Amino acid sequence: MIVEHRLNEIRDITLEMLWKASELAEKHSHNVSAILLGYEVSALAENISDRADTILIFDDERLKNFNAGIYKEIIAGLIQESNPILTLIGNTSWGMEVAPCLAIRTGFPLATDCINITFHDGKCIAQRQMYSGKIFSNVSFAESTGYLLTVRSGVFSKDIIGERKAELVQKDFPLTEVPLKKDFIEFVETAAGDVDISQAELLVSTGRGIGEEENISLVKDLAEALNGVVSCSRPIVDKNWLPKYLQVGTSGKSVSPKVYIAIGISGAFQHMAGVSGAGTIIAINKDPKAPIFRTADYGIVDDLFKIVPILKEKVLETKKG
Amino acid sequence: MDIVVCVKRVPLTEEVDLVIDEQKKGIKKDQLAFVLNDWDNYAIEEAILLKERHGGTVTAITVGSEDDEEVLRRSLAMGADRAIRVEAGDTTRFDSYGIAKILSRVVKDVPFDLIFTGVLADDDYFGMVGMMVAEELQINHANMVTAIEIEDRKVRTTSELEGGLGEVSLIELPALLAIQTGINEPRYVSILGIRKAAKKELKVVDLSELGLSDEELSPKTLIDEVYLPPETEGAQILSGDPEKIASEVIEILTKKGVMA
Numbered sequence: 001m002i003v004e005h006r007l008n009e010i011r012d013i014t015l016e017m018l019w020k021a022s023e024l025a026e027k028h029s030h031n032v033s034a035i036l037l038g039y040e041v042s043a044l045a046e047n048i049s050d051r052a053d054t055i056l057i058f059d060d061e062r063l064k065n066f067n068a069g070i071y072k073e074i075i076a077g078l079i080q081e082s083n084p085i086l087t088l089i090g091n092t093s094w095g096m097e098v099a100p101c102l103a104i105r106t107g108f109p110l111a112t113d114c115i116n117i118t119f120h121d122g123k124c125i126a127q128r129q130m131y132s133g134k135i136f137s138n139v140s141f142a143e144s145t146g147y148l149l150t151v152r153s154g155v156f157s158k159d160i161i162g163e164r165k166a167e168l169v170q171k172d173f174p175l176t177e178v179p180l181k182k183d184f185i186e187f188v189e190t191a192a193g194d195v196d197i198s199q200a201e202l203l204v205s206t207g208r209g210i211g212e213e214e215n216i217s218l219v220k221d222l223a224e225a226l227n228g229v230v231s232c233s234r235p236i237v238d239k240n241w242l243p244k245y246l247q248v249g250t251s252g253k254s255v256s257p258k259v260y261i262a263i264g265i266s267g268a269f270q271h272m273a274g275v276s277g278a279g280t281i282i283a284i285n286k287d288p289k290a291p292i293f294r295t296a297d298y299g300i301v302d303d304l305f306k307i308v309p310i311l312k313e314k315v316l317e318t319k320k321g
Numbered sequence: 322m323d324i325v326v327c328v329k330r331v332p333l334t335e336e337v338d339l340v341i342d343e344q345k346k347g348i349k350k351d352q353l354a355f356v357l358n359d360w361d362n363y364a365i366e367e368a369i370l371l372k373e374r375h376g377g378t379v380t381a382i383t384v385g386s387e388d389d390e391e392v393l394r395r396s397l398a399m400g401a402d403r404a405i406r407v408e409a410g411d412t413t414r415f416d417s418y419g420i421a422k423i424l425s426r427v428v429k430d431v432p433f434d435l436i437f438t439g440v441l442a443d444d445d446y447f448g449m450v451g452m453m454v455a456e457e458l459q460i461n462h463a464n465m466v467t468a469i470e471i472e473d474r475k476v477r478t479t480s481e482l483e484g485g486l487g488e489v490s491l492i493e494l495p496a497l498l499a500i501q502t503g504i505n506e507p508r509y510v511s512i513l514g515i516r517k518a519a520k521k522e523l524k525v526v527d528l529s530e531l532g533l534s535d536e537e538l539s540p541k542t543l544i545d546e547v548y549l550p551p552e553t554e555g556a557q558i559l560s561g562d563p564e565k566i567a568s569e570v571i572e573i574l575t576k577k578g579v580m581a
Contacts, residue, residue, distance in 0.1 A: 006482075066488070068462065093482045096440075097464035100452035103418070109541035110417075112447050125545070130445050131334045135341075135348060135547050142541040153483075181461045181493040185477070190467070191485025202579040208335070226574070227581070238503030250483050259579050266335065280577050282570060283556060287336040291550070298573060299556030306563050314567040318580070 001088035002075060003036040003048070003055075004095065007187075010047055013090035015158040017151050018051040020117060021088055022161035025053075028119055030085065032164070035078060037071060039064035042168075049166040060173040065184035068097040073175055076105040084146055086117075086124065091150035099150045109141035110148040115155045124149075132268050133291040153250065154273050191252060193245025195229060202228035203257045203278075205248060207271070208235040209264020209285060209304060216241055218308050219263055225315045231255065233271045249274040264304050267292025284308070322377035322471060324368040325433045326401070327424055327454070328361040329383060330392040331444045345546045347413065357392040360439025364500040366507040367469060368437055369400035375471055378402045380431055384409050384423050390523065397518035398510045404521070405431070409528040416540035421453035423538075426531040428458070435476065436497040440465050447542075448499075455497035463490060465501045 001017045003010065014034075021032045031053040036045055038059065045055045058074060075098065079087060087102070089095040091113045103110035116127035124147045126139045141147055197203060204223035210216060216236075223230045230246060237247045248255050249271040256277030263284045265271060272295055275281060283296035284304045293299045300307055332353040340349040357365075368379045381396035383389050384407040393404035407423055409415070415423070428436060436455075441448030455462035467487065468479035474494050479487045481501050559569045574580045 006486075068464075072456075093465045093480060093488075096448055097452055097462065097480075100417070100421075100449035101456040101462075103449070104421075104453050104456035110449060111542055112449055128446070129550075130547065131332075131339060131348070132443065132446075133550070134334060134339050136550055137547040138545045140543050140545045142539070142543065144541070182463070183491045185489040185491055187482075188479065188487040188489055189485060190479075190481070190487040202574075226579070228579070234502070240503075240506060244485070247485075251481055252485060254484075257579075259574060259577050280573065281556075282573065289338055290336075293556045293558075294550065294553045296556040298570075299558045300566055300570075301558060301560075302563070302566070307566060310563040311567040311570055314564070314571055315574075315580075318571055 001032070001034055002090070002095070002098075003034050003044070004090045004092060005036075005038060005041065005044055008044070010044055011090070011092075012158060013092060013151065013153045014048065015051070016153065016156040017088045017090065018048060019159055019161060020151065020156045021086070022051065022164070024086065024117065024119065026162055033082070033084070034166070035075065037063045037074060045166075045168050049168065050164055051160055052166045053164055054169060055166045056169050056171050058171050058173060062173060066094050067182060067184065068094070068101065069182055070175065072098050072101045072105065076102055077174055079106050079108070079146065087146065087148045089148065089150045091152050095150050099148055103148055106146070106148070107144075108146045108148045109144055110150075111139045111141070112150045113152050114149045115152050117149060129269070132266065134289065152269070154276065191244045191247065193243055195245060197229055197231045197246055197248065198253050198255050200229035200231075200255065201258045202226055202261075203231045203248070203255060203259075204228045204261045204263065205231040205233065205265060206236060206263045207233035207265030209266070210236070211264075213239070213241045215305075218305070222308055222312045222315070225312045225319070228261075233265050233268075262292055262296065263308060265292055266290045267295065322371055322375040322434050323380075323432045324371060324377065324435045324437060325380045325382060325428050325431055326361070326364050326368045326396065326437045327382050327450070328365065328392050328396060329358045329439070329442050330355050330385060330389045331358045331442055334443075341547055341549065345548070346544055347547060355388070355391065357395050358439055358442045360441060360443070360500060360502055361392070362507045363502050363504050364437040364439050365396045365399050365401060366505045367500055368435075370505060371435075371469065371471065372400070377434070380405065380433075382424065382427055383407070384415075384420055385412055393523055394515050394518055395510055397521045397523070398514040399508055402521065404523045406523065406525050407528060407531070408525050414540070415538060416542045417447050417449045417453060418541055419538040421450050421457055422533055423528065423531060424450065425454045425457035426533060427526060434494045436460075436495075438497070438499050440499045440501050451497060451499040458497070461492045461496040462498070463492060463496065464499045466498045467501050467504050469498065469504070
């Protein structure tokens with residue numbers, strides 16, 4: 001599995017992939033090897049040494065910043081050399097750039113965004129979702145000596161399975177020529193703003209179901225009546241109706257309010273990953289099949305334009321009380 | 322700046338009850354409306370914005386049936402100069418590898434500095450065709466692109482990472498960029514606009530002209546079975562008239578200590 005780290009920290013997805021890899025390795029008598037690429041990353045290897053049998057470390061200044069061009073060369077070389085049955089990569093921005101390239105390079109079948117991985121009679125089966133989580137599917141593969149899978153963040157445990165003490169192997173930078181066609185310039189904060197939704201106790205959040213920009217005021221009014229903070233899902237930011245710093249989800253912020261009121265939010269996993277820390281989730285959506293009702297604590301299957309104004313009035317009445 | 326944009330027509334599944342087909346390999350689509358994949362809509366808009374700024378051409382390409390020409394006409398109406406449809410019969414027999422092979426073969430006859438795809442398609446959610454095309458063509462690439470600036474023979478891109486972080490890179494052309502939603506505000510297309518765009522060139526290329534072997538097109542990733550999400554306990558549904566529902570919500574808010 002490919003270790004993902006950023007700004008000198010092991011990312012959670014790495015621990016989750018190591019958990020799944022260990023589980024499969026125990027069951028089917030395989031070894032877990034982790035590949036760690038970076039610069040001055042040897043300390044990171046120590047952090048995960050009880051979770052793998054081998055850690056191959058490529059510690060080189062040329063690997064300081066993620067560069068799909070270099071990463072894919074090195075990983076493809078390793079795959080061809082050691083022929084692993086399974087290569088796990090995070091279904092992250094970086095992983096999703098590298099994995100399809102590796103599939104073409106190695107000829108191995110690839111399934112992305114997997115939420116479970118099993119082997120039946122030596123056949124690899126990946127479970128994944130389609131149509132924004134409304135449909136699940138089991139994916140199998142054409143016969144191959146190895147498979148590539150990218151793993152969704154947050155679905156597997158971060159625990160340790162079994163006793164392992166990894167052999168740390170320092171590898172030399174294997175490329176003679178560096179394909180320097182893509183230069184890293186900088187990281188930028190895209191979600192800076194005046195309001196920090198991650199600190200709010202009550203979030204009144206809205207999504208695509210709000211329909212029109214002028215309807216956002218309904219949500220703002222309710223939030224104001226409740227002394228809560230407005231937040232939203234991705235489509236609202238994409239349309240420029242609310243600023244990026246109010247966005248909840250994987251590409252926005254993770255929040256942990258006491259109560260999260262989701263108004264017209266269908267509940268795509270990228271959004272729900274951001275509210276896993278919420279105490280109570282109340283969802284209002286007119287689609288009874290909206291995935292949000294699977295994780296919400298309370299659901300209101302009704303037209304938000306009917307419910308929200310009445311709720312606001314009732315709140316004001318109660319507060320005057 | 323010549324730009325190729327790969328687009329796909331997908332079913333609209335929001336607020337629709339999806340029904341699994343008899344073979345359990347997909348969903349029943351005969352009752353569904355179809356649209357241009359959301360990500361691709363942003364990709365077309367971005368290509369047109371760059372053309373307006375730097376000149377050049379925009380070519381929209383899809384692999385599919387005559388019905389799929391709808392998204393090409395829409396792309397032409399938005400401002401693309403020409404469109405290509407690869408006639409390949411039933412496209413459900415291809416996986417992302419096959420589609421990537423087809424696309425990378427078609428663009429060989431089209432001049433381009435940039436190729437855009439959407440980050441993913443709102444049907445299978447695989448999100449791998451774009452980078453596969455880049456690898457097939459051996460050109461530079463960036464994923465989840467949320468900003469683009471052309472600088473001479475290079476392109477400065479911002480890629481979206483997790484947690485509100487962006488990564489800025491400088492990439493040599495030619496390159497393939499997978500476009501993320503929100504990069505721009507796609508323009509509105511009127512029925513009249515689509516009718517007017519009918520005059521623009523829409524070329525149909527038959528799969529057999531591309532010289533791909535059956536082996537190259539045979540799928541490696543197979544959908545064994547699709548099914549509805551496993552039952553979970555789910556939310557406790559509050560029902561009744563809006564007044565009653567509102568009172569219950571206030572009760573919950575009070576209990577959770579956020580009604581102060």
